[in-house]
Amino acid sequence: MQFHHHGYVSGDPRTLPAAGVGLNRPDELPDEVDVLIVGTGPAGITLAAQLSQFAQVTTRIVEQRPGRLEVGQADGIQARSVETFQAFGFANRIIEEAYRITEMAFWKPDAEQPQNIVRTAVAPDDPAGVSEFPHLIVNQARVQDYFLEFMANSPTRNRPDYGWEFVGLDVAEEGEYPVAVTLRRTAGDDVGSERVVRAKYVVGGDGARSKVRESIGRKLVGDQAFHAWGVMDVLADTDFPDIRRKCAIQSHDGGSILHIPREGNHLFRMYVDLGEVSHDDDGKIRLTTQEEVERRANQILHPYTLSVRHVAWRSVYEVGHRVTDHFDDVPAEQRGTRDPRVFIMGDACHTHSAKAGQGMNVSIQDGFNLGWKLGHVLEGRAPASLLETYSAERQVIAQNLIDFDRQWSTLMAARPEELTDPEELERFYVQTAEFPAGFMTQYQPSMIVGESARQDLAPGVPLGKRFRSHPVHRVCDGNPVQLGHHARADGRWRIYVFADASASAEESAARELGDWLAQSPDSPLATTPRDLDGDAWFDVKVVYPHSHLEVDLMRVPPVFLPRTGPFQVVDFEKVYAVDPGDDIFDAYGIGADGAVIVVRPDQYVANILPLDARDELAAFFAGATLRA
């Protein structure tokens, strides 16, 4: 954590100094805003939190509830989300209070006494060690609390405008604030009254029944037949020995339970299969009583019993697998000719079963993907065409999610005799572990993923996938740190220079690149306004293939030792060396010639180039950024 460079910080350093639109933020929703977000679910709140770091951008987020979410439905937090929370500064705190999944048990009918279930396997949750962060279970309300806190402590001091319902919108063809949004009060003395807010951009994170989606004419398409589940968060007395372990339980009569222990040691969630429901059921399945769900759970768990002592939350719901074909308001025939003004995210774009624990996580990444793009366009750092990449990148992820979830749900709901072999479910679980953990996302080449990237220079760093962190030693103080954890959700591009082996000498490719980055008019850093710190838009780091005491800090090129803050003191924390016990060059497959790796503000690998490919680097950023 970096602070004190603007003067002594006596209080919590997580509270940043107010700046820009945060200096005189009006309590009331203004008539004109840069970005209006509808809905404070995981997608909306992530987007708002990201935008709260752009001090010159006025973002407001409206929510129809009168206040904070008390009990949310989602609870699965994949490791990719925890990586994201790290960038927002609250990973450790949420890990502390969450339930951690390290393994999953599979229960099946006993071959000899099929009326009894028996445990047939326990599989590790993350056999490949895909992330340094764990897989968690914690209520959605807490995730949102942490994002809200981050927003409140940001330079823009943003917070939600509760008690406003989205009614409709119109997009004008021109004007500075072309989107006119009608909102209606749902709380307070003026409940029912309407007003219009004009915005440059509007984003709908307003759930499966999204009115923003409806207003731009997009539709969810997919399954007609739905599957019904009884879900309950309860405290109970039981002799089932895996009550604190995640389980897939299949009984001889085709019933199944997905069992999820919850945070706090005592609570757990059970998804009890209530079978397929046709569309003409007309919601009758939702009348299934708690007693009926408990009775069904006890049938499936036989010979074990479950006696519920307290119901914290319950629901009966039906869900299909549906996805929207496009995530913004530009009609197919106009793409490339006009820029999007309205976007949809999260459940407004994709609905699916809760059983793979994906929904909240994909929504968070929707928000993280769109946030920096809106910020860069609104601050004039990038062309408006950047916004087209949101739908292009995220729609395919949603489609993959639907396909995965359909397979998983089908397997979970299958009777034992319908499976090709008894281990099919756990084999699928283990083989596909990287998907539900959130690491199969790989963005394709575009204006922000390099077409000419040299994957061979760093085979351990897949282009278009999230930049995986690795241990290094910080040169200035010898601290063992995670290279990736220095990156925060501050909207900056990152340029990681992995130095060539000759780097400590005066003549080296890393030094030449460093000097070019600092001095050339073609360098991306030259787009940074002169009144900002030199590292305000681009965070440039160097990793030397030496041990930390071998690096002479005072001879490192100045671009890696930027001066920041009103006192212009040097930031020494951007110069790294290898952890001799776990060499990052080996892990990434980077050779003696080094490499430069460009990482997007949302942590995805954007480009991989040789140290001397200055023209390619300049050309890449010429496409992704604007020059004043």
Added chain:
Amino acid sequence: MQFHHHGYVSGDPRTLPAAGVGLNRPDELPDEVDVLIVGTGPAGITLAAQLSQFAQVTTRIVEQRPGRLEVGQADGIQARSVETFQAFGFANRIIEEAYRITEMAFWKPDAEQPQNIVRTAVAPDDPAGVSEFPHLIVNQARVQDYFLEFMANSPTRNRPDYGWEFVGLDVAEEGEYPVAVTLRRTAGDDVGSERVVRAKYVVGGDGARSKVRESIGRKLVGDQAFHAWGVMDVLADTDFPDIRRKCAIQSHDGGSILHIPREGNHLFRMYVDLGEVSHDDDGKIRLTTQEEVERRANQILHPYTLSVRHVAWRSVYEVGHRVTDHFDDVPAEQRGTRDPRVFIMGDACHTHSAKAGQGMNVSIQDGFNLGWKLGHVLEGRAPASLLETYSAERQVIAQNLIDFDRQWSTLMAARPEELTDPEELERFYVQTAEFPAGFMTQYQPSMIVGESARQDLAPGVPLGKRFRSHPVHRVCDGNPVQLGHHARADGRWRIYVFADASASAEESAARELGDWLAQSPDSPLATTPRDLDGDAWFDVKVVYPHSHLEVDLMRVPPVFLPRTGPFQVVDFEKVYAVDPGDDIFDAYGIGADGAVIVVRPDQYVANILPLDARDELAAFFAGATLRA
């Protein structure tokens, strides 16, 4: 973290439900309190935080400042303190914002050009891995903030009474509230007005010039000659390459600097030696200007230079090595015949140089030691004679600290030619690393450290030292956890049962001990009031010498699976198995017969016994506890 068992917790689970005296806590200081603490420094605030967990005990803590500390002097946080913070729930957060010391550099005059300093060695800070927690630097004000937050979130909802100065006290020979304390307002409309608060116990954490100490006739004794230091927390421009590394710097002219990087990456602290000062200097040394301190620092750092850009805090101070002979109000001739009513802690008992980074840490342990003892006596869980162990245990620690600090300060201030060999300073640093890390404290046998303990049963767990944590696997969910981190600062005794190798069979010594603990009228657990949860006063855990999937959770004795909360649901998190990669039985040296280890509420090892030594266990607790 455990919660939800009293019903669903929607908000931050760190905020406990209000209970006992926290339900109707008066804003105004009451006329009668159980414990009155004077001073919100590290000792007082730790004591208050610990007592805030005792729901029936009214504790108030008065502070002469009108509000929160803004900039404190202390900044060194040894690993033992971070372990303590873990028990109070904020270790991870303070680690995030602190500077971490992993190594220390030694700079000396260059043999060939003595006017220049050169780096002669870099030593690891914790070569032996004495704790799983790091050594940190962070401002005292932040440590106090976290303790304040813990107190505010505790069942008693306690917070300081700011703006009250201690004037004096009288101890009556009898009465329920025998100590009458006169306080004077230092802030507000009624500044200067006085009032009397009556207390059962009074604790002075009011610093080196303690008036509480004076009121009980105790004196600091020790050095007459003082050493002077110029200390500054600054932002600066420098070419000194170790500006982000802790350094001991000695120049050819006998000058020395202790250099400490500070949290936040940019700030650092320098202690610049200003030499010995005789008593008749009469404080003149304190007039030394900032310019003079900077000039002296530049002399010592030659050939490097330092240009200060911003001074966050500075001071010139003299300090001697002094300690009080006894830490409570009982005169020597009355010891054993009457119980103490007034205690002193922290700097009120021991003053010394800041250079070994000890002061705040020893003070925190003073508070942690006294807190549970006052709580137990006030709740009727222990005899009042328990309070005599506070001075008996802590005075010797203070004396050891003074001795250590005198050696370290002398070495730091020595000219190179005065040392027996050039490496004397770094050799002393490395050899004594365990002391400044806080782990040399070893309490001697007493009513709370077993006389008949069997150290041979667990040679890796030294009796009287703090119980060192070790990795284990939790049986219920297979989570890799630290055994010691489950223990919180909740005032409970801990009984760790390390099961015998036959433990999974029906007949085992661990099972017999478990049944005895649950059922025998001689069991310490029998002292727990029936209206409380069975584990309210004693936290009983078991560790099996097997892998976690080999333990049949449903056959574990019930004492290790207690039912808690209004719904009486089972707490499954007290049953552990070994981490096969790092066996806790090997680490602790526990053999196939197992052992029982008793740990005090302040984390020190109180007893080690065979599993069948039920009489000895009963006898030990008969001395340390009371039966209703």
